[in-house]
Amino acid sequence: MFGLGQGGRARKAEFMSYANTVETSHKACTETNPRCHDTVGDSALRTVGQIVSPPRNNLHNRQLGMAGEEVAAESLKAAGYVIVDRNWRCRAGEVDIVALSPEGVLGFVEVKTRSNHRHGLPIEAITMKKLARMRRVMGAWLAQRDIVPVHRAVSLDLCSVDWDGHGEPVVKHLQGLK
Incomplete structure (x- = not known):
C-alpha cells in the first residue's frame, strides 16, 4: 500500500469535504425533485420501432x-x-x-x-x-x-x-x- 504523505492526506481531506458537500446538496435537491439526477437506464430511453x-x-x-x-x-x-x-x-x-x-x-x-x-x-x-x-x-x-x-x-x-x-x-x- 502506498502512503499518501502529508500533501496527499491534505488533498484527500479536501476531496472528501467536496464529495460530502456534493452529496448533501444532491440529497437536498432529490428531496424536492425525486427525478433529479436520474441515471440512464432502460427506463430513461424508450424504443419506438428502431428509433430511440x-x-x-x-x-x-x-x-x-x-x-x-x-x-x-x-x-x-x-x-x-x-x-x-x-x-x-x-x-x-x-x-x-x-x-x-x-x-x-x-x-x-x-x-x-x-x-x-x-x-x-x-x-x-x-x-x-x-x-x-x-x-x-x-x-x-x-x-x-x-x-x-x-x-x-x-x-x-x-x-x-x-x-x-x-x-x-x-x-x-x-x-x-x-
Whole structure:
C-alpha cells in the first residue's frame, strides 16, 4: 500500500469535504425533485420501432448525448452504413462512430445532439480546434489498424440530432467536413 504523505492526506481531506458537500446538496435537491439526477437506464430511453427517443422530461447533457448517439447509429444503419466502431478513445480524443458507407467510404462521425438551440445549432459546435482533434483521432484509429488513408477513402462527418417539440429525433448527416 502506498502512503499518501502529508500533501496527499491534505488533498484527500479536501476531496472528501467536496464529495460530502456534493452529496448533501444532491440529497437536498432529490428531496424536492425525486427525478433529479436520474441515471440512464432502460427506463430513461424508450424504443419506438428502431428509433430511440428521449423521455418527455429533460435529460442531462450526458444522457442526451448517449441517446443522440444511439439515434445517429440507427439512422446510419438505416441508410446502409455498417457501424465499425463506437466511442473509440485514445490520447487525442474520442470518435463517436466509425461507419463504412455503402460506397466504401470510412466515415468518422461526430454526433452533436441538441434539445433546443439556446447554445446554437449542432454544426456550430464543430470548431477548427475540434476538426483538428477529429483528424488526430482519425489518424490514431487508422494507424492502430494499419490502414493507409491513401488506399481507402475516409471522411470526417457530423450527425446532428435535434429533438422537435414532440420528442421525435431529427437527424442530419453532413459528410466531408473540412
